[in-house]
Amino acid sequence: MTPLQLVFLLTAALTLVAAFRVVTTRNLVHAALWLVVTLFGVAVLFVLLNAPFLAVVQVVVYIGAIAVLFIFAIMLTRREMRDQGAQLNKGWWAAALVSLLTFGGLFWLTRSWDGFTRTAAPLPTGQDTLSALGKALVSPDAFVLPFEIASVLLLAALVGAVYVAYREK
């Protein structure tokens, strides 16, 4: 077993345990903190996949902004649903069945694909992934239109969020 495989297995175990705690823990503040652990594990996976820029974006945007937003929302709505009482539906066993079936289906589907056990080709030397990514995002014959649409969507969503959460005097 190579060191990289060991790092992957440790990260994967940490990520999955943290994700399991996110969906099962009673205390919602703890669930949000376990979400931070999961997001950090995914950032490590991005580093293992030679995508360091995405790892940094994951830490800055997901952990820095989204997870903190979750903690704020939990603090603002905590009074009603304290940490006692059932946190899961009555039909949680059906949900567990559906998600197990989803996992089995995805596993079976990807297993039947012949690229399943493919290993990564080494990165070509002299190719700068980050500058290629930056150029692809603003180049008219690549992804400038989806990129601009995503930014307009984000702006519209933020204006909408301010409007929805605004308290009328």
Place this chain on the structure above:
Amino acid sequence: MIPLSWYLILSAALFSLGLFGVLARKNAVAILLGIELMLNAVNVNLVAFWRYGNLTSIAGQVFAIIVFAVSAAEVAVGLALVISVYRRRKTIVADEIDMLKW
């Protein structure tokens, strides 16, 4: 080297855990936490297919960035809705927010 299958199995498991959270949790904020897990599983898949596929095309990473933007938008709107509902109805249990159900 790490085979592609490891990433695919990990992200399938992460997606299923998120799905369980969305389906089984009572609290609306916890449902949004499950959606975040599912979006992260999708991102792991996108970047893994970029790395193990054709490296001259950068589309996988661009898609992952767009997923980041969409999930930030989704969380902002979702949490604003949750706070607004909490202010009007004094509850964020998803089962009790059923005025549109007949």
